[in-house]
Amino acid sequence: MSSLRMHTMLVLTVLLCTLSSCQKIVSIDLNAAAPHMVIEGNITDQHDTATVVISKTGTYFSSSINVPPVSHAIVTITDDLGKSDTLKEAWNGTYQSPTLKGVTGKRYTLNVLSEGIAYSAVSYMPNKVLIDSLYSIQVQERNGGIGYDIYVMFKDPAESGNFYRIRPRVNSLPPDSINGARNFLYTDKLANGTEITERIGVRIHNGDRGTVNVGDTITVDLLSIDQATYDYYRTLQAIRSSDQSATALSPANPNTNLTNGSLGYFAAYAYDSRKIILK
Numbered sequence: 001m002s003s004l005r006m007h008t009m010l011v012l013t014v015l016l017c018t019l020s021s022c023q024k025i026v027s028i029d030l031n032a033a034a035p036h037m038v039i040e041g042n043i044t045d046q047h048d049t050a051t052v053v054i055s056k057t058g059t060y061f062s063s064s065i066n067v068p069p070v071s072h073a074i075v076t077i078t079d080d081l082g083k084s085d086t087l088k089e090a091w092n093g094t095y096q097s098p099t100l101k102g103v104t105g106k107r108y109t110l111n112v113l114s115e116g117i118a119y120s121a122v123s124y125m126p127n128k129v130l131i132d133s134l135y136s137i138q139v140q141e142r143n144g145g146i147g148y149d150i151y152v153m154f155k156d157p158a159e160s161g162n163f164y165r166i167r168p169r170v171n172s173l174p175p176d177s178i179n180g181a182r183n184f185l186y187t188d189k190l191a192n193g194t195e196i197t198e199r200i201g202v203r204i205h206n207g208d209r210g211t212v213n214v215g216d217t218i219t220v221d222l223l224s225i226d227q228a229t230y231d232y233y234r235t236l237q238a239i240r241s242s243d244q245s246a247t248a249l250s251p252a253n254p255n256t257n258l259t260n261g262s263l264g265y266f267a268a269y270a271y272d273s274r275k276i277i278l279k
Helices: 003-019 227-240
Strands: 035-043 051-054 074-079 084-091 094-097 107-114 117-124 131-139 147-154 165-169 184-187 197-206 217-225 262-278
Touching: 003 131, 035 084, 051 074, 051 084, 051 107, 094 262, 107 262, 117 262, 131 217, 131 262, 147 165, 147 217, 165 227, 184 197, 184 227, 197 227
Parallel strands: 035 262
Antiparallel strands: 035 051, 051 094, 074 084, 074 107, 084 094, 107 117, 131 147, 147 197, 165 184, 165 217, 217 262
């Protein structure tokens, strides 16, 4: 047998082995990651109910998108003068204090004790910035439909380092009922001390989320937030708008001001509201 023929048979043997029984099966346990605590807390300068929602992340192969609530936690909010309020569990995983009202210029600390583990976060409540003007313009969309451009005008204070979130809602629906997947975030980094005008685009109702009808009342809240809250929503927005293809890398978690590996945020903020009727 020639050396060339022997070499050819050797190559074919190696190839067949590679394509069949010589393959090594690698098993990856995608369901092994331990669930993380998720805490979402808010306190405002209004007579809103201070609320903290606590849950846990699910597992990779979970058949439900619902996250399990965390009950029986001890939840307190304390200001920088040491005044503390313990929130009561209104329903599973949701803790509230209807009498706790924030004061601008103060720093608030959230403490959560659950399953023997303590979590905390600190948030500063900035001074309130008022909405100067709110108006709408009806526009023709490219697909022939009708929409509205809603404009919010406000004056940024002279001091730098201000952060804002604009929260629109329609009629009596919950906050973010318009364009709920998008966070309208702004900083005075490039517009310190100036009059700021921002646009919120909405569409006439066609069955989709975020659409409106003629005659609807639109409420717009201007939230004055600290940088930690701004960073949370900014990174959350980046994750939501990232490439969702099969080849995309798994996104990181949003920035958080919470300790001990918890996900979520704690925000103390002041806000002003204006209403407008679409005509």
